[in-house]
Amino acid sequence: MKKNLKNKVALIIAVLVIFLYGIFGAPSGVTGKDLLQSVRNRIHLGLDLQGGAHLILQVQVADAVNAETDNTIQDIEQQMKKANLTFSQVIKPDPNKPDTIQVQGTAPVQSSGVDTLLDGSRYADEYDVSSGLNNSWTLTMKPIYERDLDQRTVVEAIATITDRVDALGVTEPQIAPYGLGANQILVELPGISDLDRVKTIIQSTARLEIHAVVSGPFPSQQAALTSAGNALPADEEILPATGELAGTGGGDAYYILQRIAIVAGSDFRSAEPGVNQNTGQRTVNFTLTDEAGDKFWDYTSANVGKSMAVVMGGTVREVATIQSGIRDSGEITGSFSPDEVTMLSKLLRTGALPASLNYIEATTVGSTLGADSIREGVTAAIVGVLLVWGFMLVYYKSSGINADLALFLNLVILLGFMGFSQATLTLPGIAGVILTIGMGVDSNVLIFERIREEIRAGKAAAAAVDQGFAHAWTTILDTHVTTIVSAAILFLFGTGPVKGFATTLTFGLAANLFTAVYVSRVIFEAHLNRLRPGEMVSI
Amino acid sequence: MERRGLRATTSTKGRAEVEFFHSVNVDWLGKKWYFLAFSLIFSVAGVISMGWQWAHIGSPVPLGVDFRGGTEVTVQFAEVPNVNRIRQAIDAQGIKGADISTIGNPADREVVIGLPEQMNEKALDVGRSDIESALRSHYTTNFIVRSVDVVGPTVGHQLEKQAALATFYSLIGMLIYLWFRFQLIYGVAAVVACFHDTLITVGAFSLASLFGFNGLELSLTVIAAILTLIGYSMNDTIVVFDRIRENLRLSRREALPNLVNRSINQTLSRTVLTSGLTFLTVLSLFIFGGQVLKGFSFALVVGILIGTYSSIAVASPMLVAYQEWRAKRGRAMALPAAKRGRS
Numbered sequence: 001m002k003k004n005l006k007n008k009v010a011l012i013i014a015v016l017v018i019f020l021y022g023i024f025g026a027p028s029g030v031t032g033k034d035l036l037q038s039v040r041n042r043i044h045l046g047l048d049l050q051g052g053a054h055l056i057l058q059v060q061v062a063d064a065v066n067a068e069t070d071n072t073i074q075d076i077e078q079q080m081k082k083a084n085l086t087f088s089q090v091i092k093p094d095p096n097k098p099d100t101i102q103v104q105g106t107a108p109v110q111s112s113g114v115d116t117l118l119d120g121s122r123y124a125d126e127y128d129v130s131s132g133l134n135n136s137w138t139l140t141m142k143p144i145y146e147r148d149l150d151q152r153t154v155v156e157a158i159a160t161i162t163d164r165v166d167a168l169g170v171t172e173p174q175i176a177p178y179g180l181g182a183n184q185i186l187v188e189l190p191g192i193s194d195l196d197r198v199k200t201i202i203q204s205t206a207r208l209e210i211h212a213v214v215s216g217p218f219p220s221q222q223a224a225l226t227s228a229g230n231a232l233p234a235d236e237e238i239l240p241a242t243g244e245l246a247g248t249g250g251g252d253a254y255y256i257l258q259r260i261a262i263v264a265g266s267d268f269r270s271a272e273p274g275v276n277q278n279t280g281q282r283t284v285n286f287t288l289t290d291e292a293g294d295k296f297w298d299y300t301s302a303n304v305g306k307s308m309a310v311v312m313g314g315t316v317r318e319v320a321t322i323q324s325g326i327r328d329s330g331e332i333t334g335s336f337s338p339d340e341v342t343m344l345s346k347l348l349r350t351g352a353l354p355a356s357l358n359y360i361e362a363t364t365v366g367s368t369l370g371a372d373s374i375r376e377g378v379t380a381a382i383v384g385v386l387l388v389w390g391f392m393l394v395y396y397k398s399s400g401i402n403a404d405l406a407l408f409l410n411l412v413i414l415l416g417f418m419g420f421s422q423a424t425l426t427l428p429g430i431a432g433v434i435l436t437i438g439m440g441v442d443s444n445v446l447i448f449e450r451i452r453e454e455i456r457a458g459k460a461a462a463a464a465v466d467q468g469f470a471h472a473w474t475t476i477l478d479t480h481v482t483t484i485v486s487a488a489i490l491f492l493f494g495t496g497p498v499k500g501f502a503t504t505l506t507f508g509l510a511a512n513l514f515t516a517v518y519v520s521r522v523i524f525e526a527h528l529n530r531l532r533p534g535e536m537v538s539i
Numbered sequence: 540m541e542r543r544g545l546r547a548t549t550s551t552k553g554r555a556e557v558e559f560f561h562s563v564n565v566d567w568l569g570k571k572w573y574f575l576a577f578s579l580i581f582s583v584a585g586v587i588s589m590g591w592q593w594a595h596i597g598s599p600v601p602l603g604v605d606f607r608g609g610t611e612v613t614v615q616f617a618e619v620p621n622v623n624r625i626r627q628a629i630d631a632q633g634i635k636g637a638d639i640s641t642i643g644n645p646a647d648r649e650v651v652i653g654l655p656e657q658m659n660e661k662a663l664d665v666g667r668s669d670i671e672s673a674l675r676s677h678y679t680t681n682f683i684v685r686s687v688d689v690v691g692p693t694v695g696h697q698l699e700k701q702a703a704l705a706t707f708y709s710l711i712g713m714l715i716y717l718w719f720r721f722q723l724i725y726g727v728a729a730v731v732a733c734f735h736d737t738l739i740t741v742g743a744f745s746l747a748s749l750f751g752f753n754g755l756e757l758s759l760t761v762i763a764a765i766l767t768l769i770g771y772s773m774n775d776t777i778v779v780f781d782r783i784r785e786n787l788r789l790s791r792r793e794a795l796p797n798l799v800n801r802s803i804n805q806t807l808s809r810t811v812l813t814s815g816l817t818f819l820t821v822l823s824l825f826i827f828g829g830q831v832l833k834g835f836s837f838a839l840v841v842g843i844l845i846g847t848y849s850s851i852a853v854a855s856p857m858l859v860a861y862q863e864w865r866a867k868r869g870r871a872m873a874l875p876a877a878k879r880g881r882s
Contacts, residue, residue, distance in 0.1 A: 048831070056694060181697050195667065195687060360691035362667070368615070369685040369831075376829035383827055384820035391816060427831060428760050434824055435767055438817035442774065442809075445816070449809045475781040482716055482777060483770040486709040490766050493705035501763045 005529070008522045015514075016409060019416025042419035044172070046426030046500055049374050051367035052190040053198045056360050057157075059183045063355035064153040065146060066098040067269075067289075072123065072139070073101055074290055083117055085110050099141035101127070106135045153355050154183050161187060161202055184360070193364045202357070209261035212299075213307035213319060216255030217241065224254045235259050239309075241316040255316050257309055262299050267292030274331060283331040293328025301325035377430035384434050385411075388441055396448055398538035402523045403444035406515040410440045413511035414504065423507075426500030436508025439483065443516035447472040451539055461537045465524050469517070476517060480509050563804050567851055568796045568859055574852035578735060581845075585742015588749050600744045603758025603834070604688045606702075608656035608695040610666045611688045614674060616648045617681040624677075625650060632673035634666065643830045649685065656692055702762045706737070709766060713773055721780060728857035729776045732849040736772045736842060737765055743841045744834075761834045768842025771817065775810060775850035782806050783858070795862050799855050814847040 027038040047054055073090045080087050080103070088105025092098065106114050111131070118137055119129045127139040141149075158175055165173045170189050178186040192198055214236055218224035224238045232238065241253040267288055274285040288296055300308075300322050310318040310332055318332050388407070392400035414436060418425060451468030459467060484506055491502035527537065589599035604611045614620075622639050629637045629652065638653040654666040667689050674682055710730050717726035747755050782802040790798065821843060825836035 056691075058691075058693075181693060193684075193687075195689075358691075359689065361694045362687065362689040364684075364687045366683060366685045368683055369613070373829060373831055376827055377832070380824045380827040380832075383823040387819045387823065388816055391819070395812070428763055428835070431760075431763075431824065431828075431832060431835060434820050435817075438771075438813075438820050439774070441816045442813040445809050445812045446778065449806075449812070453805070471785070474785075475778050478720055478777045478781060479774040482713050482773050485712045485716055486766060486770045486773070489709040489712050490705060490763065493701055493708065501760075501767075505767075 005522065005525055009526070012409075012519055012522060016412060019413045022416030022419035023412065025419070039419075043415065044422065044424045045370075045374070046424045046429065047188055047190060047370075048365050048427045049370045049377075049425065050190055051193045051365050051370040052188065053192050053195065054361075054363040055187040055189075055198065055202075056178050056181075056362075057161075057185045057187060057202075058181070058358040058360045059154050059157050059185060060356045060358060061150040061153050061183050062098050064149055065141065068126075068149060069098055069101055069141065070290065072126070076101070076103060076118070076123075076139075079117060079122070080114075083113065085113055085117065087114075099146055101139040102132075103137040103139070104134070106137065108135055111135075150183055154185065157355060157357065158185055161185065164202060165189065181360075185357075191367075193366045195362055195364055198362075198364075209264040209311045210296075211257040211259075211261050211309050211311055212303070213309050214256040214258060216257075216319075217253035218255070220252060221254050224256055228256060232256070239311060239316050241319075253316075255309055255319065257311070257316070261311070262308065263288055263292045263296050267295075269328075276331065285329065285331045287329040288327075290328060297325050297327040373427050377427055381430055381434050381437075385437055388437060392441070392444070396539055398527075399448055399451075399524075402520055402527075403441070403448070405523060406444060406520045407437065407440050409519055410436065410508065410511050410515040413515065414508045417507040417511065418504070421507075423503050424500060425504070428501035429504045432501045432504030433508060435505060436512065439480070439509055440512045440516055442479070443472075443476050443512060444520065446475055447516070447520065448539055451537070455536065455539070461531055461535065462528050465528060465537065469521055469524075473517060476513070480513055484509050563807055565800070565804060565807075567800050567803050568856055571852075571856045574856065578739075578849075578853060581739050581742065582735065585739055585745060588742060588745040592745050592749065600741055600757045601748045601755065602695075603756040603761070604653070604690055605759050606695045606699055606757060608690045608692050610654040610670070610690075611686075612652045612667060612670050613642070613685040613687075614650050614652065614682050615685050616650065616678070619645060619648055620650050622650070625652070625674075628673045628677035629670065631677075632669055634669050634673065637670070647830070649830070656690075656695075698759065702759070705762070706766060706769070709769065710734070713769075717777075717780075721784060724858065724861050725780050728854045728861070729773055729780070731857060732776055732854040733769045733772050733846075735853050736768060736845045736849050739845050740765060740768060740838055740842045744838070747837075755834050755837055758834055760832070761838050764835045764838035764842065768839055768846055771843060772846030772849055775814070775847055776854045778806050778809065779803055779850050779855055780858075783855070796859050799859055803851055803855060810847060810851070814843055818843050 023042060024035060024038045025042050028034050069092060073092070076090050080090075086105070086107040087103055090101065090103050092100060093102045094100060103114070103118070114137060115129075115131070118139065123129065123139060126145045127141055129137065129139050131137050154177060158177065162173075162175045165175065165187075170192060172190055174186065174188040176186050178184040187198075187202065189198060215227060216224065218227060221238055221240070225232060228236070235258060236256055237259045238254055238256055241255060269287045269289050272285050274283045275281070276283050301324075304322050304324060307319055307321050309316045310320070320332070385407070389404045392403045392407075394400070396403060411433070414433060417423070447468055450472045451464050454464035454467045455461075487502045487505045487509070491499055491506065524537070531537070592601070593599050598607070620641065622641065625639055626637075629639065634654070636655050638655075640651055640653075642649050642651050652670050654670070667687055671684065710733060713733075714726040714730050717729055741757070744755055744757060744761075779802055782805055783799055786793070786798050786802050793801075818840070821836055821839040824832060825840055828836050
């Protein structure tokens with residue numbers, strides 16, 4: 001064997017080993033079970049093969065715009081009063097246009113004052129201001145600001161859903177903006193095929209609530225019950241405390257709370273970590289919506305000196321004494337660690353989605369259907385490969401072995417690619433593998449037919465092989481590039497399953513350029529070296 | 540005219556060959572009017588069927604739930620399901636307009652329960668949970684929900700638009716590549732052939748459902764199949780064009796119709812072999828691939844046949860027709876030879 005050829009064979013074996021590693025990784029054992037497990041760890045199955053839920057959610061961004069303008073209306077009313085400017089009302093004249101605010105009934109003599117106030121820097125960044133008929137002023141949210149708000153809303157909604165899904169321990173979820181429509185979110189949850197469960201996950205109430213404390217803490221649930229005379233009123237409940245609170249009592253702590261929360265979940269507008277100016281303690285600063293703020297003010301003013309409990313997920317997180325009336329913002333103090341503060345502020349935020357969500361597409365695949373699809377897809381692939389292998393052997397004899405080896409290596413490289421790139425194998429992906437086999441066969445047929453032609457034209461073995469490859473190469477290149485172009489476009493413009501198909505097809509074709517041309521050529525060269533002078537290749 | 544089919548030959552050096560086509564000499568271009576008639580009949584039949592379907596079901600081809608919108612719940616029962624009984628259960632729940640049909644083999648015991656598109660996005664999920672609770676109250680545990688598809692009105696249209704765009708862009712992409720590698724007319728001929736194949740394949744879907752074959756719907760995976768057949772058809776066409784380009788360089792004086800015929804004949808054995816083998820793999824997909832891939836493999840079974848035909852009967856005659864048209868207009872007799880490419 002020539003040295004050159006030895007290097008080529010070494011290269012091919014190296015490629016084979018590398019991509020086998022891509023498929024199996026470093027297997028923990030060599031039994032069939034171990035190998036299968038290591039393949040499963042490397043090559044991820046799509047939702048259609050392992051079962052799971054695929055959802056597209058429409059974020060109702062109008063909710064966020066509404067909240068923003070509501071806020072502004074409140075602010076305008078206050079500012080106008082403060083500046084002693086007359087007005088009859090500040091409203092949104094058209095319920096279908098949440099981005100338009102109208103200030104009505106202003107005094108003509110104060111128009112320059114109103115203009116200064118409304119068109120000042122406070123609102124002009126967000127709104128276009130114009131004066132209209134009957135002493136009214138209209139503020140319309142700037143399209144660029146509204147778009148920005150929409151985007152922030154979608155990003156926040158994604159973060160909220162991600163938090164909730166993570167909290168429930170779903171493996172490898174995918175939550176991302178969905179490119180096809182405006183303000184849509186794609187959610188893929190492998191292994192969960194019960195839509196009702198999916199809905200509870202996404203709309204899960206990792207809710208923050210503030211309840212009035214009736215009494216407590218008690219060392220045990222029984223102690224709490226005893227203190228209430230063993231008959232808890234219907235409007236009260238006993239909840240356990242966690243973390244620092246529980247620790248202070250040297251054990252468990254239980255509180256009796258009012259069942260109905262003072263403020264809860266969607267009443268919170270935001271929550272941020274902060275530091276108390278006086279004590280230097282870490283705090284969580286929260287703001288409430290206007291409506292909830294009024295409610296909270298009424299309650300806190302009337303109950304100064306009493307205690308409130310911050311409750312989340314059914315446990316008491318913090319108990320505080322009401323010092324004075326609180327309207328729409330406050331701080332939750334405690335000896336929190338920095339992590340706890342970030343965590344709490346984050347969890348508080350997951351309590352409220354920035355806007356409501358509608359399901360515009362929901363697809364689930366049960367795990368039994370997924371298993372059937374794998375079996376059927378793999379059967380089809382194996383039958384297809386066997387038919388092709390058998391035919392090549394009959395039709396091209398010894399050279400058929402050559403083609404079959406190239407096809408085998410092609411499949412190894414393709415699956416290895418999938419393992420390395422963490423690509424997901426879907427059902428259409430298996431179809432892509434089958435089509436790759438077809439293209440691989442085509443390349444071999446092109447080359448072999450060409451070699452036969454050259455032999456018929458009277459060329460010697462080596463020259464015929466050489467010319468056959470040279471002529472076929474142009475065609476193979478053209479056909480592969482065109483198909484890769486269309487597969488790439490499919491990848492760019494396709495979604496989900498179609499993307500999986502395009503991925504395997506592209507990988508497969510790239511691998512085929514190597515196996516059908518380079519590997520097949522090397523095998524031919526090795527074969528030619530062993531031929532006696534004048535002997536012809538078996539093709 | 541010499542024409543040979545399958546044969547085993549013993550050539551000069553004592554080699555036994557299995558071959559399907561060896562030195563065939565068919566005058567393909569002489570049959571161009573037959574080809575034209577064949578293509579026209581199938582295209583027109585497809586178009587008429589699509590028009591008929593449009594008038595009756597509102598779309599040229601039955602659409603899958605991903606394009607059409609609506610709700611589809613696929614359920615597998617422990618025993619052979621009784622459609623009437625299921626209908627009673629669904630009716631008892633007060634669900635209106637449900638469409639119940641069995642799919643696949645009776646042995647699969649699978650039923651698809653469909654609901655029409657809900658215009659109200661909030662009502663989308665209600666139908667799905669109603670169906671499930673109706674089944675649960677009548678069948679307790681004797682069934683499993685295999686898959687659920689709920690598609691809102693907006694998503695379907697987004698997908699339709701996206702699929703049309705993807706097809707359009709992939710044709711443009713290939714046209715540009717062929718323009719670069721050959722000449723514009725080659726690209727145009729190949730793209731026209733692909734369009735011809737797509738039209739006839741989609742027409743076949745329309746015709747199949749017209750003649751009562753269920754479950755052949757245009758879905759996202761079928762779009763993937765159509766794009767694949769475009770790739771395959773393009774592949775076949777390029778193989779022939781490549782040979783034409785090569786022959787044009789070798790024998791500049793040969794009349795174009797002759798040269799094209801010779802090129803088709805020289806590549807014929809490859810064309811038949813490859814198409815036959817790909818047909819085998821796709822056929823195994825059609826037979827073993829299960830219900831989910833039915834539409835996908837049907838599109839490819841039709842597409843491979845028609846794609847092979849079109850590279851011989853549509854793309855190549857177009858090159859000759861273009862050349863004759865140029866000659867008539869008194870342009871240079873120069874052949875539309877390829878400008879680039881080695882070999």
